[in-house]
Amino acid sequence: MTIGLDMMGGDFAPLEAVKGLQLYLSEPGAPANIFLLGDEAILRPLLATHMIPEDRIRVVHAPEVIGMHEHPTKALKEKQQSSIAVGFYLLSQGKIDAFISAGNTGAMLVGAHYSLKTIEGVMRPTISTIIPREDGRTGLLLDVGLNADCKPEHLNQFAVLGSLYARHILGIQQPRVGLINIGEEEGKGNILAQASYPLLKENNRIHFIGNVEGRDVLADKADVMVCEGFTGNIILKLAESFYEMTHRHSIRHEYLDRFNFEHYGGTPVLGINKPVIIGHGISRAPAFKNMLKLAAKMVKSDLFDQMQIAFRN
Amino acid sequence: MTIGLDMMGGDFAPLEAVKGLQLYLSEPGAPANIFLLGDEAILRPLLATHMIPEDRIRVVHAPEVIGMHEHPTKALKEKQQSSIAVGFYLLSQGKIDAFISAGNTGAMLVGAHYSLKTIEGVMRPTISTIIPREDGRTGLLLDVGLNADCKPEHLNQFAVLGSLYARHILGIQQPRVGLINIGEEEGKGNILAQASYPLLKENNRIHFIGNVEGRDVLADKADVMVCEGFTGNIILKLAESFYEMTHRHSIRHEYLDRFNFEHYGGTPVLGINKPVIIGHGISRAPAFKNMLKLAAKMVKSDLFDQMQIAFRN
Numbered sequence: 001m002t003i004g005l006d007m008m009g010g011d012f013a014p015l016e017a018v019k020g021l022q023l024y025l026s027e028p029g030a031p032a033n034i035f036l037l038g039d040e041a042i043l044r045p046l047l048a049t050h051m052i053p054e055d056r057i058r059v060v061h062a063p064e065v066i067g068m069h070e071h072p073t074k075a076l077k078e079k080q081q082s083s084i085a086v087g088f089y090l091l092s093q094g095k096i097d098a099f100i101s102a103g104n105t106g107a108m109l110v111g112a113h114y115s116l117k118t119i120e121g122v123m124r125p126t127i128s129t130i131i132p133r134e135d136g137r138t139g140l141l142l143d144v145g146l147n148a149d150c151k152p153e154h155l156n157q158f159a160v161l162g163s164l165y166a167r168h169i170l171g172i173q174q175p176r177v178g179l180i181n182i183g184e185e186e187g188k189g190n191i192l193a194q195a196s197y198p199l200l201k202e203n204n205r206i207h208f209i210g211n212v213e214g215r216d217v218l219a220d221k222a223d224v225m226v227c228e229g230f231t232g233n234i235i236l237k238l239a240e241s242f243y244e245m246t247h248r249h250s251i252r253h254e255y256l257d258r259f260n261f262e263h264y265g266g267t268p269v270l271g272i273n274k275p276v277i278i279g280h281g282i283s284r285a286p287a288f289k290n291m292l293k294l295a296a297k298m299v300k301s302d303l304f305d306q307m308q309i310a311f312r313n
Numbered sequence: 314m315t316i317g318l319d320m321m322g323g324d325f326a327p328l329e330a331v332k333g334l335q336l337y338l339s340e341p342g343a344p345a346n347i348f349l350l351g352d353e354a355i356l357r358p359l360l361a362t363h364m365i366p367e368d369r370i371r372v373v374h375a376p377e378v379i380g381m382h383e384h385p386t387k388a389l390k391e392k393q394q395s396s397i398a399v400g401f402y403l404l405s406q407g408k409i410d411a412f413i414s415a416g417n418t419g420a421m422l423v424g425a426h427y428s429l430k431t432i433e434g435v436m437r438p439t440i441s442t443i444i445p446r447e448d449g450r451t452g453l454l455l456d457v458g459l460n461a462d463c464k465p466e467h468l469n470q471f472a473v474l475g476s477l478y479a480r481h482i483l484g485i486q487q488p489r490v491g492l493i494n495i496g497e498e499e500g501k502g503n504i505l506a507q508a509s510y511p512l513l514k515e516n517n518r519i520h521f522i523g524n525v526e527g528r529d530v531l532a533d534k535a536d537v538m539v540c541e542g543f544t545g546n547i548i549l550k551l552a553e554s555f556y557e558m559t560h561r562h563s564i565r566h567e568y569l570d571r572f573n574f575e576h577y578g579g580t581p582v583l584g585i586n587k588p589v590i591i592g593h594g595i596s597r598a599p600a601f602k603n604m605l606k607l608a609a610k611m612v613k614s615d616l617f618d619q620m621q622i623a624f625r626n
Contacts, residue, residue, distance in 0.1 A: 134558055145495055148503035182458055182546040190461035190543045214550025218558060230503040231544050233495040237527025238548060242555050245447055245531060251566045256559075 009103025020288020333601020
């Protein structure tokens with residue numbers, strides 16, 4: 001198994017990416033070999049300093065970098081030697097089995113869209129986030145920003161994609177699906193939520209448990225929570241800001257650590273035919289390590305086969 | 314000045330309402346006299362126990378109670394002797410200057426809608442919430458659930474209502490208005506946010522500063538944050554749950570206390586011609602006290618005159 005890692009993506013690249021790689025490779029039984037995409041002249045000394053074993057990696061020279069604020073489509077077109085462009089090329093050609101970057105999110109999404117295929121039957125690929133929870137387990141929230149406006153059918157598909165991810169990656173056998181809403185009973189909510197409820201209720205590919213409110217997001221109510229990407233993105237960023245706020249004010253408590261989103265690595269793009277993981281711009285070594293672990297798990301799992309089967313009909 | 318207080322509304326009524334009343338009346342210079350709406354036989358002994366001064370209150374017998382889960386319209390129609398129905402009757406007749414209840418939210422909204430007049434020019438009344446902030450100040454978020462689906466014109470009006478409230482009640486001279494969105498730049502977001510941005514930008518009754526993201530909600534970026542009631546309600550309930558979660562896990566810190574929403578009392582309905590404040594079902598004494606203070610401040614302020622002037626043209 002070979003995973004491509006963008007060494008130039010994120011606010012603390014390439015140093016934290018190298019450190020994350022070191023962490024990953026030092027774990028016993030870590031299955032993947034890694035293709036490192038970036039500027040060879042910058043990477044080589046760093047790899048030597050951190051004693052990265054040569055037999056587990058290969059440096060693929062990609063001298064250009066797409067900046068965090070560049071226009072995604074334009075940058076991908078003009079910088080074909082960038083780490084992101086090279087990563088998607090290798091992935092589309094089957095030279096790597098998964099691709100990870102903490103770089104320009106827009107460029108990652110555009111790259112995934114144009115270089116890879118959407119799974120047949122999927123209307124809209126989606127991005128999700130792991131939601132830390134009070135009970136110590138994790139939930140999945142989707143969409144978190146790729147699809148700002150949605151139709152009920154989209155939310156219904158997100159529920160299937162999220163359930164498959166929860167089962168095959170998070171290890172939850174019968175994931176409970178909740179619809180993010182502003183009331184508990186059926187019939188509550190905005191037009192989208194009202195129209196989505198009956199579709200979810202009748203969908204026999206998922207285990208729908210009804211509406212979940214804002215107060216339930218961090219609680220143990222549903223394993224997979226679906227909404228359009230506008231609400232999902234606001235939830236994600238607000239939840240992230242809680243931990244950062246307590247951290248800034250030196251409020252330390254073991255319990256709060258589970259709300260450190262860095263522990264959860266990046267967010268996979270779901271609905272496309274290969275594993276692509278987008279890291280947070282502020283990713284540090286543990287996030288890079290966790291993204292490598294997640295990518296390896298996705299490659300080894302049945303997830304992609306199961307997604308294809310689910311949407312075939 | 315006379316404020317009507319529903320003594321039967323909320324999970325801990327009437328005891329916590331009586332205690333809150335006691336707290337309010339014991340503060341020096343508290344300007345309002347209070348009409349207490351509820352079952353006289355239940356209230357009298359409680360008032361005596363808590364030594365509520367007879368000259369500051371009047372008990373208005375309202376023997377019926379609208380339960381927290383009753384259907385609002387049906388309950389209001391059938392229970393005309395309920396504390397909520399009587400409260401709105403007194404308010405509409407000018408016998409009281411403001412009305413407060415921590416009871417059935419739906420019944421409060423229906424009552425406000427049918428008993429009172431919407432300010433001329435206001436398309437949709439709205440409910441807001443005070444948002445505690447990292448810098449120790451408070452922001453205002455609206456709508457938080459009354460209008461689950463909105464048009465850009467509604468958000469534009471919420472911005473004006475929120476700005477007037479921030480100026481005349483929160484004491485912020487030039488409130489900065491932010492549009493809740495999923496990106497910083499103009500053009501980001503869902504269709505509603507994209508269409509609302511130019512309206513807000515061109516609105517010379519407000520001081521618009523652009524988009525605010527989920528991570529900015531608790532930060533010192535904007536004083537008034539506008540969105541449709543779906544997103545707003547999710548934000549409110551998620552933010553409330555964060556404090557409750559730290560509290561449950563015995564994580565105590567002075568800084569976290571400002572996220573105890575109870576300190577902020579209830580949420581006023583804006584866009585109608587009289588002060589109506591809806592309390593949280595879990596309101597305890599400090600919340601009741603704060604709602605009384607807020608109601609008195611609203612009655613004394615220029616808010617209602619200024620709202621009428623703002624929407625006249």
